Amino acid sequence: MSGAVPAELVAKLSALKTRMPSYTKDEIQEVVSEMLSSMEGDLSEMNLKLYAEVESLARYIVTAKSEIAALRPDEIMSEHLPSATDELDAIVGSTEEATNGILQAMESLETLTGEMSPELAEKVTEAVTLVYESCNFQDITGQRITKVVRALKHIESRVDALVAAFGEDIAKYKTVHPDAEKKPVDKTSDAALLNGPQLPDSAGKQDDIDALLASFD
């Protein structure tokens, strides 16, 4: 089915307009009949409804595609998700390190109970036991975070598929909206200085910071 008006009909309308600037009722009826007969067998009422539905669906898809492109799933894929999983891994690492430190201290304390009176040793041992029990949290926290990381990896694979499917639309969006691309950030602005704790590999070491401070002297 084509939306174009048949050439024959166009010619007829033009001829009519040339000959008679104002159409008579019969002539209009003739034109309308002609038009309807040109559509016969091509556009039933059902077809027209279907056409409208398909057209609306096509418009919806085009809008959805541009909205998805505007979400920049490529950026989510390349920056946000890896950063989130790295942060979570760092939490597991730091809680493990802290728990080991606590356990080490408790073990040292326990070895001293031999030098204490039996009553005091018993009280200290009870307290140490409570600390051991409380340190269970590290294992539970670690397992919960592992579940979150697994969920993030699942999301990552879905976003990856989205990026692959909408690659062209994303590229088009980036061309049309160059402002959406990251602008160079002023690293000394207040907002840019709020980054929270650094991941262990990229964290500044106290010695380096001391050296930097000393360089101002």
Place this chain on the structure above:
Amino acid sequence: MSVDMQMSILIVDDYKTMLRIIRNLLKQLGFNNVDEATDGSMALQKLRDKEYHLVISDWNMEPMTGIQLLREVRADAKLKALPFIMITAESKTENVIAAKEAGVNNYIVKPFNAATLKTKLASVIGNF
């Protein structure tokens, strides 16, 4: 029958801190002959290399889980009677049933306390 406090115990967990906690709690209870493994396959190798009297194992480990280890133990002619306690954060009814069907002797849910550990140990190896 009195419990041999020198009995050899294998604890299995992929979290080093948890191994340390269980070891320390067992030490407080008077059990000093404790060995460690960080997953089911390492534990199975140790069980085949040396005689142990009790296994206390986590469930969620890779590559071999606690339930797989339990099934391997129960399927092994030399190990099948070995007392086995599962100590895990998996607390769903299905998990407990699956462990019971696989032949677990007792089941401790994390986070646990020293009193629970002592009670469960006593139910498996006898009062001490």
